[in-house]
Amino acid sequence: xxxxxxxxxxxxxxxxxxxxxxxxxxxxxxxxxxxxxxxxxxxxxxxxxxxxxxxxxxxxxxxxxxxxxxxxxxxxxxxxxxxxxxxxxxxxxxxxxxxxxxxxxxxxxxxxxxxxxxxxxxxxxxxxxxxxxxxxxxxxxxxxxxxxxxxxxxxxxxxxxxxxxxxxxxxxxxxxxxxxxxxxxxxxxxxxxxxxxxxxxxxxxxxxxxxxxxxxxxxxxxxxxxxxxxxxxxxxxxxxxxxxxxxxxxxxxxxxxxxxxxxxxxxxxxxxxxxxxxxxxxxxxxxxxxxxxxxxxxxxxxxxxxxxxxxxxxxxxxxxxxxxxxxxxxxxxxxxxxxxxxxxxxxxxxxxxxxxxxxxxxxxxxxxxxxxxxxxxxxxxxxxxxxxxxx
Amino acid sequence: xxxxxxxxxxxxxxxxxxxxxxxxxxxxxxxxxxxxxxxxxxxxxxxxxxxxxxxxxxxxxxxxxxxxxxxxxxxxxxxxxxxxxxxxxxxxxxxxxxxxxxxxxxxxxxxxxxxxxxxxxxxxxxxxxxxxxxxxxxxxxxxxxxxxxxxxxxxxxxxxxxxxxxxxxxxxxxxxxxxxxxxxxxxxxxxxxxxxxxxxxxxxxxxxxxxxxxxxxxxxxxx
Numbered sequence: 001x002x003x004x005x006x007x008x009x010x011x012x013x014x015x016x017x018x019x020x021x022x023x024x025x026x027x028x029x030x031x032x033x034x035x036x037x038x039x040x041x042x043x044x045x046x047x048x049x050x051x052x053x054x055x056x057x058x059x060x061x062x063x064x065x066x067x068x069x070x071x072x073x074x075x076x077x078x079x080x081x082x083x084x085x086x087x088x089x090x091x092x093x094x095x096x097x098x099x100x101x102x103x104x105x106x107x108x109x110x111x112x113x114x115x116x117x118x119x120x121x122x123x124x125x126x127x128x129x130x131x132x133x134x135x136x137x138x139x140x141x142x143x144x145x146x147x148x149x150x151x152x153x154x155x156x157x158x159x160x161x162x163x164x165x166x167x168x169x170x171x172x173x174x175x176x177x178x179x180x181x182x183x184x185x186x187x188x189x190x191x192x193x194x195x196x197x198x199x200x201x202x203x204x205x206x207x208x209x210x211x212x213x214x215x216x217x218x219x220x221x222x223x224x225x226x227x228x229x230x231x232x233x234x235x236x237x238x239x240x241x242x243x244x245x246x247x248x249x250x251x252x253x254x255x256x257x258x259x260x261x262x263x264x265x266x267x268x269x270x271x272x273x274x275x276x277x278x279x280x281x282x283x284x285x286x287x288x289x290x291x292x293x294x295x296x297x298x299x300x301x302x303x304x305x306x307x308x309x310x311x312x313x314x315x316x317x318x319x320x321x322x323x324x325x326x327x328x329x330x331x332x333x334x335x336x337x338x339x340x341x342x343x344x345x346x347x348x349x350x351x352x353x354x355x356x357x358x359x360x361x362x363x364x365x366x367x368x369x370x371x372x373x374x375x376x377x378x379x380x381x382x383x384x385x386x387x388x389x390x391x
Numbered sequence: 392x393x394x395x396x397x398x399x400x401x402x403x404x405x406x407x408x409x410x411x412x413x414x415x416x417x418x419x420x421x422x423x424x425x426x427x428x429x430x431x432x433x434x435x436x437x438x439x440x441x442x443x444x445x446x447x448x449x450x451x452x453x454x455x456x457x458x459x460x461x462x463x464x465x466x467x468x469x470x471x472x473x474x475x476x477x478x479x480x481x482x483x484x485x486x487x488x489x490x491x492x493x494x495x496x497x498x499x500x501x502x503x504x505x506x507x508x509x510x511x512x513x514x515x516x517x518x519x520x521x522x523x524x525x526x527x528x529x530x531x532x533x534x535x536x537x538x539x540x541x542x543x544x545x546x547x548x549x550x551x552x553x554x555x556x557x558x559x560x561x562x563x564x565x566x567x568x569x570x571x572x573x574x575x576x577x578x579x580x581x582x583x584x585x586x587x588x589x590x591x592x593x594x595x596x597x598x599x600x601x602x603x604x605x606x607x608x609x610x611x612x613x614x
Contacts, residue, residue, distance in 0.1 A: 002504060004501070004502070004504040005504075006497070006500075006501045006504060006505075007501055007502070007504070010494075010501055013490070013494065017489040017490075284485075285487060288485045288487065288498075289498065290446075290470060291444070291446055291473065291479055291481075291485070292473070292474070292479070292498050292499040292546070293470050293471070293473040293474025293475070293477070293499050293502065293550070294470060294474075294501075294502050295466075295467045295470040295471065295502065296466060296467060296470075297467065298470075298501075298502040383466065385446065385447050385448075386446045386447075387441045387446035387447040388447070390446075390481070390485060
């Protein structure tokens with residue numbers, strides 16, 4: 001089919017004839033698309049990040065509870081756990097958070113023993129790549145955390161305030177590239193002994209115990225056995241954590257999405273309502289075109305070009321702005337919707353996730369709806385007797 | 392060429408209340424004829440033009456053009472019929488005020504997506520012929536009544552129609568411009584175009600090049 005450029009030119013001129021009104025619509029639509037796309041981009045990135053984090057989680061974590069609160073667990077439990085059939089390894093972890101008052105930042109401290117089998121691949125890499133035990137105590141920090149350190153004058157070491165008073169100086173042995181990782185960006189890895197000192201934790205205690213199960217099929221059985229063995233402890237499987245994280249994430253994003261879709265729907269209803277009660281000038285124009293030999297199809301095609309041009313350019317503008325907002329500016333404000341209060345405050349860059357599904361979803365939620373809201377009322381006028389419309 | 396057989400057109404003014412715009416009208420107009428339909432306002436002249444242009448359908452009876460029953464055409468075919476056969480000059484010109492002279496004149500050709508060379512030649516020709524070329528880039532809303540009238544005539548001729556329908560074409564013109572319009576009609580008549588003018592302007596009565604004057608009164612043709 002030959003493209004009718006005259007019709008496209010007519011549509012463009014028609015848009016320009018009412019440029020103030022059309023620019024306003026373009027602006028509002030771009031803004032809505034920008035917010036919607038930004039929301040989806042942030043959601044995809046964080047979900048992707050969360051997935052990466054969750055996949056690296058230990059299969060089972062055991063936390064001791066007292067009064068419903070998480071307290072340190074006896075390291076002697078490790079031996080009992082190792083006797084359960086199906087358990088391939090159990091590691092007593094020493095970890096916690098440290099609040100760096102000057103920078104207003106809270107970061108994670110993870111203690112490792114270089115000779116120990118690490119429960120996570122990333123820690124294994126760190127243990128193999130850096131020597132934390134030689135000479136004075138040292139640590140390896142995430143890139144985000146290192147930035148905070150250097151901004152506060154701690155380039156080579158950091159002074160930790162100890163609970164009983166005094167300070168513990170730990171040298172920075174290296175920085176691991178964690179720019180795109182939620183978990184590692186805010187983390188410092190140091191020898192277990194140093195971590196114990198900072199947390200004031202005796203060597204007979206650990207923060208929690210992680211358990212490796214060789215056969216994933218046996219995971220529920222091992223978890224059940226652990227619950228029997230430690231009735232005062234919380235036994236969390238990887239699956240529990242995944243569901244819990246997913247629920248929080250879906251709840252937050254769901255509430256936001258519902259609110260936003262209501263706004264979007266309202267906008268289209270206003271547009272539809274406005275077009276439905278076409279101004280007499282617009283009605284007359286359609287009547288004149290019909291009287292001059294334009295078919296209903298021609299009128300609709302012209303209206304399609306008009307509405308498509310405005311909505312498609314609004315879509316492109318909205319998407320481009322959202323990409324810049326999310327991946328260049330790092331989505332200020334909007335990121336908070338997903339992060340919540342427990343999120344560490346160190347810088348974290350949202351990883352770029354090219355998701356064709358998201359782009360298509362935003363497209364189908366906006367462009368065809370806008371085109372439809374314009375076409376339907378125009379069709380109603382175009383199918384009337386031209387004579388009736390002109391008179 | 393144009394035949395109206397027992398045509399009645401009724402409009403519903405309110406629910407359950409209707410008026411006959413024309414009633415049992417029989418009319419035949421030959422090819423190349425220039426016919427003046429005269430009568431007072433509301434006599435039904437415009438309704439006859441509207442039916443011949445297939446802008447509306449008769450309540451009963453038949454409207455035939457070149458033997459084809461145009462009153463039975465679907466909306467799309469009626470549009471095609473107008474595009475290919477009819478040039479309509481409306482009483483209030485019905486130009487799109489924010490379009491330029493050129494753009495207004497080209498409106499009937501846009502849907503048929505013509506060749507750009509052909510369109511250019513045709514546009515120049517009609518603009519020269521109806522003395523509006525010097526205003527080609529002006530917006531219609533900035534033109535005088537006479538200029539708007541010339542644009543309307545040029546637009547009615549751009550598709551080289553077989554039939555030109557003019558509805559009260561001089562209603563908004565002064566005597567001088569009206570006479571000028573009548574001269575242009577004479578030129579069109581000489582090109583063998585069938586022309587129907589609906590008017591109550593006495594300037595059209597008794598003209599040498601008018602083939603027939605038909606009077607309509609209260610929706611019926613006076614013999």
